[in-house]
Amino acid sequence: MTTPGRRETQAERTTLAWTRTSLGVLANGALLLIKDAHRDASAFRFVAAGFAAVLALSTYLLGVRRQRLLAKRPLPEGISPRQEVYLVGASIIFLILISVLSVTV
Secondary structure, three states: OOOOOOOOOHHHHHHHHHHHHHHHHHHHHHHHHHOOOOOOOOHHHHHHHHHHHHHHHHHHHHHHHHHHHHHOOOOOOOOOOHHHHHHHHHHHHHHHHHHHHHHHO
């Protein structure tokens, strides 16, 4: 939400989007760890939670990098984050798969 008289920049919106994504991934990893915490958890669940933590950190760092890139004036050429978006998207799909497998095992 923007405050009156202040325009939100693209760099700020980009950072917020990448941060929200990383927090969502981190929450997934935390939920994997606390689900049935009173019982013995399989090692696969810890692997999935670790992957979620690594993915959350890398997504956050990508967001910081994007913010710095978009804050430059004039904007550099070729600033499309296509590769990063595909990489994070594929990693999140993989995280979903291993999360489902770790919960059912």
